[in-house]
Amino acid sequence: MENVIEVENLTHWFGKQIIYENLNFTVPRGRIFGLLGKNGVGKTTLITILMGFLRPISGRCRVLGENSHNLSPAARRKIGLLFEGHLAYNFMSISQIEKFYSAHYPNWNRELYYGLVDRLDLPYDHVIKNMSCGQRSQVVLGLIFAQSPELMILDDYSMGLDAGYRRLFLEYLSEYVKDGSKTVFVTSHIVQDLENLVNEVIFLDRGGEILQTPLDDFMSDFKQFSFRNNGLKNIPHRDEVIKSVDNTGSIISVYSFQSKEAVAAHLKEQGLEVAVLEQVPMTLEDAFIGLTGKY
Amino acid sequence: MFSSILYKEWLKIRRYLIIAFLLNLAVFSYLFISLRHLFVIEHAEMIWYQAFEIGTLHYTLIKYLSIITGIIIGAAQFIPEMIRHRFKLSLHLPVRPNALALWSVLIGLFAVAFISILDAFSIYAIISIYFPHEAAISALLTAIPWLWAGLVAYLGIALTAFEPQSSRKFVYLLITGGFLWLFYQSNDYESYNRAIWRLVALSLLFIPSVILPAYRYRNRSS
The missing domain is CATH 3.40.50.300 (P-loop containing nucleotide triphosphate hydrolases)
Incomplete structure (x- = not known):
């Protein structure tokens, strides 16, 4: 083309x-x-x-x-x-x-x-x-x-x-x-x-x-996962797997191109025991902020 | 292409061309009234003595008028293009940038020249009323450097407006100011008769030189 x-x-x-x-x-x-x-x-x-x-x-x-x-x-x-x-x-x-x-x-x-x-x-x-x-x-x-x-x-x-x-x-x-x-x-x-x-x-x-x-690829590959912050000592940090982190206090969201299982395993490697990791549907604006981060 | 550029430039300058025309008309009317007043309160032989023995110029009122005209037309034409970098709109038109810059300048130059030519006729006509033909021609030859200075002022405004870099703008203004200074080195009759054509030829170099700042405007690196 x-x-x-x-x-x-x-x-x-x-x-x-x-x-x-x-x-x-x-x-x-x-x-x-x-x-x-x-x-x-x-x-x-x-x-x-x-x-x-x-x-x-x-x-x-x-x-x-x-x-x-x-x-x-x-x-x-x-x-x-x-x-x-x-x-x-x-x-x-x-x-x-x-x-x-x-x-x-x-x-x-x-x-x-x-x-x-x-x-x-x-x-x-x-x-x-x-x-x-x-x-x-x-x-x-x-x-x-x-x-x-x-x-x-x-x-x-x-x-x-x-x-x-x-x-x-x-x-x-x-x-x-x-x-x-x-x-x-x-x-x-x-x-x-x-x-x-x-x-x-x-x-x-x-x-x-x-x-x-x-x-379409971006919207299907890039995902937001959220979990409750039940007094976690560590907060997840950005790296190759986690593109950004949004911590609103009681809820923590991580954004990644990886699958739910891979992200859960990765959080465990970071020393975070997450009971329930939920994938959250995103609009393009959510995904954009997830990828580039808030200010 | 040309008619379209002419249309745009005309829309920008038409009101200011009328303002410049009215300003010139007012100044020449005042000059006429002043001369008439002079002939009413003074003996004719005294005025003759002042003019041709002492060398008093009775029309210095118009000395800087053409410069003001050039600045008015230049500002009317280029300030709207430079505010918020609107000149980029013109440079994106499907027209060669050099041709665009040159045509724009030539259109403005024609407008200034139009007023300057009217001024030349006016000075000849007003002086002819009170003095012999030879004196009117002499007045015209004396005023030519002042009238031409308006075109130089206009070209200096164009050059400065197109230039994107502030320090260079300053240099162009200095060059223009210096060049204009050359046209005002004498208050004697016809003192530029031998030099004016060289100055005119030299000042025509301003016209192609607008291409450089226009090119620099388009190809900035910061």
């Missing part, structure tokens, strides 16, 4: 803070990828590098077969990019920005844009700078859909959107990728939204540690 994004040995740092060290991953065509990670792990930085706005210290990034630092106009025409914070030309009105962008994209879908923007119930001469954050988001997302891009890169699309519009947007996005030729690379602070959307997830951790996996 053709890869639309290829990242090889990417290394970048700001000052003394290492953001990535030899980061590697690929995004095949026709898939929806969720890039997940806590604040500050470098999700936006990664997108900035992929779009050629930041030159990494070392490594190679290719987008649609081209070096990301030197994307041709033809390649950029195929990429719908949502900048963090729903950046837009705020001096333009709803109709002016449509007129401006439509001149650059041969597959421009005017109906799609106005289909989304009409839901704002604003006059077309309403200027973007006078819109709320959520209204501006709707205009910007409408512009990206109207481009009909091959690759959509969305940096925190959910910022400022209410639940209804987020749901609507996800429906549009599902429709957009239906024919299998389009690819979406998305980050969101609302992890739960991605559960029914993405095919694969990339978990990014500080220092550039990465876990790339199909979402």
